[in-house]
Amino acid sequence: xxxxxxxxxxxxxxxxxxxxxxxxxxxxxxxxxxxxxxxxxxxxxxxxxxxxxxxxxxxxxxxxxxxxxxxxxxxxxxxxxxxxxxxxxxxxxxxxxxxxxxxxxxxxxxxxxxxxxxxxxxxxxxxxxxxxxxxxxxxxxxxxx
Numbered sequence: 001x002x003x004x005x006x007x008x009x010x011x012x013x014x015x016x017x018x019x020x021x022x023x024x025x026x027x028x029x030x031x032x033x034x035x036x037x038x039x040x041x042x043x044x045x046x047x048x049x050x051x052x053x054x055x056x057x058x059x060x061x062x063x064x065x066x067x068x069x070x071x072x073x074x075x076x077x078x079x080x081x082x083x084x085x086x087x088x089x090x091x092x093x094x095x096x097x098x099x100x101x102x103x104x105x106x107x108x109x110x111x112x113x114x115x116x117x118x119x120x121x122x123x124x125x126x127x128x129x130x131x132x133x134x135x136x137x138x139x140x141x142x143x144x145x
Contacts, residue, residue: 001079002095010059012097016067016077020049024069029053031065031092038068057097064092 003015016029027043033055034040043051057063064084067075076083080093 002077002081004095004097006059007056011056012059013054013056014095014097016043016053016055016065018043018051018067018075018077021051021069023071024051026070027051027053028068029055029065030068032063033057033065040068043067057095059097062094062096062098064094066092 001017003017005013005015007013018027021027028038028040029043030036030038030040041053041055043053046052062081064086065077065080067077069075074090076091077093081096082094083091084094086092
């Protein structure tokens with residue numbers, strides 16, 4: 001199972017999970033991001049027997065991957081974003097980070113800055129709060145022609 005979390009700088013943290021497996025004492029994540037090394041990125045074994053690996057990847061790309069265990073077996077993730085045929089007559093799992101939600105820059109959480117008011121806007125706001133009447137319109141001086 002894959003979980004994705006957007007990070008700043010067009011990065012995505014992807015968490016890969018596999019359920020407990022009989023006779024597996026080592027599990028590795030291999031793929032485009034590790035040069036397909038059989039002993040790529042090691043999984044850690046949680047107390048409930050679940051295998052977990054976390055990896056930070058660039059957004060805007062799709063990555064092929066598979067799992068490789070200590071017995072020499074290659075496995076796919078049945079809950080991956082998809083699968084694609086490979087050159088060995090089987091398929092690779094796919095983690096897809098091309099969606100707009102992953103490619104947009106992550107923005108810091110927080111309150112949007114307040115709009116600045118000009119001096120006139122500030123005076124009008126103060127008048128509304130105090131109940132003071134609006135300032136009279138300025139009269140233009142009469143011309144002496």
